[in-house]
Amino acid sequence: MPLISQILTVILFTCLSFTARGEKLRIVTEPWAPYVYEENGKALGLDYETTAIVFKRLGIEVQWQFLPWKRCLSMLEQGQADGALDIFHSDERDATLLYPSEPLSQVQFVMFYANDRPHPFQSLEALRGLTIGTSPGYLYNTDFSESTLFTREPAPSHEANFGKLLRGRIDLLITDRRVGQHLLDELGIRDKITENPLIISEQNQYLAVRRNAGMDLLVQRFGAELKRFKREPAYAELSARYGAGPAVEVPASSVTTAHGKTVEQQESGAR
Incomplete structure (x- = not known):
């Protein structure tokens, strides 16, 4: 053949x-x-x-x-x-x-914060002492994953992370920009949450x-x-x-x- x-x-x-x-x-x-x-x-x-x-x-x-x-x-x-x-x-x-x-x-990973407890920032150093909501099984980049400036706290779902953010159990959360924007509409919380524009990582x-x-x-x-x-x-x-x-x-x-x-x-x- x-x-x-x-x-x-x-x-x-x-x-x-x-x-x-x-x-x-x-x-x-x-x-x-x-x-x-x-x-x-x-x-x-x-x-x-x-x-x-x-x-x-x-x-x-x-x-x-x-x-x-x-x-x-x-x-x-x-x-x-x-x-x-x-x-x-x-x-x-x-x-x-x-x-x-x-x-x-x-994917572009960014952070979101509650309007009642705003935490706008331009560098990771500004997050000192804060608690950041993350997702199990995700690593974002070395600077974020290994930083000792802040605490990373996982949640069982992206929806749970936004719930914790609204209740003040975390200071910010990190997720993909489009995923976060989709959830703001799906959960009806667009008027309560703000996206910080700084891109933490992209992939x-x-x-x-x-x-x-x-x-x-x-x-x-x-x-x-x-x-x-x-x-x-x-x-x-x-x-x-x-x-x-x-x-x-x-x-x-x-x-x-x-x-x-x-x-x-x-x-x-x-x-």
Whole structure:
């Protein structure tokens, strides 16, 4: 068989193997509106809908599970899931995960404070002695994660963090800008909470899959189709619906800190 025919055969088998064997690609993710979430039993979100469209074009059926992020990472490590949606890239994860060349979106971590107890700031040094609400399984960057100036206090959900902020149990919380703005409307607290404009860190989000036989070809086709779809009017409409612009690629293993410098991203348990 000519080499080109062999390659095409392998690609075809990779893309059809799940459905041909009556299997589905098992993808895990955490609700992370407006990127991915459930509403009235229906999965929605910019990155979810984009991914679903790309997989449909590739002829791949997907089984989705929405779980806490630490559980998602555990399932990946134990081989109980084939991939994860909206995961950060790191050199450390390259040993077990494959990433498409094209990111789905970009996260910008900022902080929010209650209007009754305002804490506007322009550097992390201004947070001395304060308590910052965080999310389990997330690390943001070295400066924030290792600072001894303030206390980090996790909450079981993003909604719980905003509740603690309103009750004065924490001084600020950190989350993605779009996620925070979405929750302000969903929880009806836009008049009670303010976003501090300083970006603490930023990072691209991807769909990543475990390093199994043939998955490298699947990832290549996914990345190519994703890039093609993002050039279409349908993607522009989808982005506008969720208040997001096109993903802007940033260095895969680094983030921009509140000190204006670039550092390596710590990924032990990070999104």
